[in-house]
Amino acid sequence: MELKLLNAKGESTGNVSAPDTVFARDYNEALIHQVVTAYQANARSGNRKQKDREEVHHSTKKPWRQKGTGRARSGMTSSPIWRGGGRAFPNSPEENFSHKVNKKMYRAGMCSILSQLAREDRLVVCDEFTLDAPKTKLFAQKIKGMGFESVLVITDGADENLYLASRNLLHVAVVEAKHADPVSLVHFDKVLMTKAAVETMKEILA
Numbered sequence: 666m667e668l669k670l671l672n673a674k675g676e677s678t679g680n681v682s683a684p685d686t687v688f689a690r691d692y693n694e695a696l697i698h699q700v701v702t703a704y705q706a707n708a709r710s711g712n713r714k715q716k717d718r719e720e721v722h723h724s725t726k727k728p729w730r731q732k733g734t735g736r737a738r739s740g741m742t743s744s745p746i747w748r749g750g751g752r753a754f755p756n757s758p759e760e761n762f763s764h765k766v767n768k769k770m771y772r773a774g775m776c777s778i779l780s781q782l783a784r785e786d787r788l789v790v791c792d793e794f795t796l797d798a799p800k801t802k803l804f805a806q807k808i809k810g811m812g813f814e815s816v817l818v819i820t821d822g823a824d825e826n827l828y829l830a831s832r833n834l835l836h837v838a839v840v841e842a843k844h845a846d847p848v849s850l851v852h853f854d855k856v857l858m859t860k861a862a863v864e865t866m867k868e869i870l871a
Contacts, residue, residue, distance in 0.1 A: 668783060668790045668863070675811035681790050683783075683863055686871045690780040693773070697781075700774030701847045703764035711760040718743040718751035772870045778850045779866070788856045790863060794818055799829035808837060815854035819845055821861030842866050 666689040667680040683689075723743040731738050745753040766774075782788035796803055804827070808816060815836040820827065823841060831839045838849060842858075842865035850856060858866070 666780075666783060668788060669786065671789050671791050671811060671857075673791075673807070673811070675813075681860060681863070683790075684867050684871055687776050687867055688779050688783050688788075690773070690776040692781050692784075693777045696770065696774045697777055697847070697851075700766060700771055700778075701851060703766045704846055704848050706762045706764045709762040711758050711762065713756045713760075714758050715752045715755035717753075717755045718745065721749065721751040723750070775845075775847060775850075776870050778847055779870075782850065782856055787854065788858065790858050790860060793859055793861075794820060794827070794857065795824065796826040796830055799826040801830050801833050804830035804837070805834060808834075811857075813837075813855050813857070817849050817853040817856045819856065819858045819862045819866075821859055821865050843869060 666683045666685050668683045668688065669677055670679050670681045672678050718741075721743050723741065725741060728739045728742060729736065739747075742750065744750045779788065796807070808814075818827065818831070818837070818839045819842050820839065821842055824839075827839045831837050836853070838853065840846075840849065842862040845866070
């Protein structure tokens with residue numbers, strides 16, 4: 666598979682060879698959906714809590730007598746059908762939202778996403794991507810100069826200047842190759858990878 670190689674000005678300077686096992690896989694929509702859904706579900710935390718009949722603040726006094734009022738009989742104001750009553754099946758903080766995805770399926774899903782990005786010309790490669798100082802203005806100018814508006818930059822190693830300069834930009838993110846995730850790959854319009862990151866992705870996913 667040949668990926669487009671860009672220079673610092675966003676101009677194409679040729680192609681770079683990439684392994685077909687990672688960047689030329691068939692598009693598997695069902696697998697991609699499962700991988701993305703599982704990733705988002707596993708990021709959820711069970712922090713929502715609702716009260717049941719026992720926990721709501723109420724009186725145990727019968728609201729009105731059983732017979733003779735013409736109204737439906739009622740025993741307690743904590744009934745789930747009453748306003749302010751407890752929930753019949755309340756949400757609990759111990760609720761588990763996690764989905765299980767096998768390693769082989771996850772890697773195949775990531776390869777399918779990268780392959781589709783390459784086919785749609787949304788995945789490009791550069792020799793290196795660095796900044797001299799952790800300045801958001803410098804980063805924004807560099808991205809704009811390369812012709813990007815919404816871009817995910819994948820580097821081989823941690824670069825503090827890139828991280829500090831990009832974290833205040835809305836449609837830009839910088840991650841290491843080993844931390845690339847399916848949600849970010851499908852979210853951004855463009856994905857920019859360094860040559861070293863391509864080799865790292867090959868080692869991780871091949």
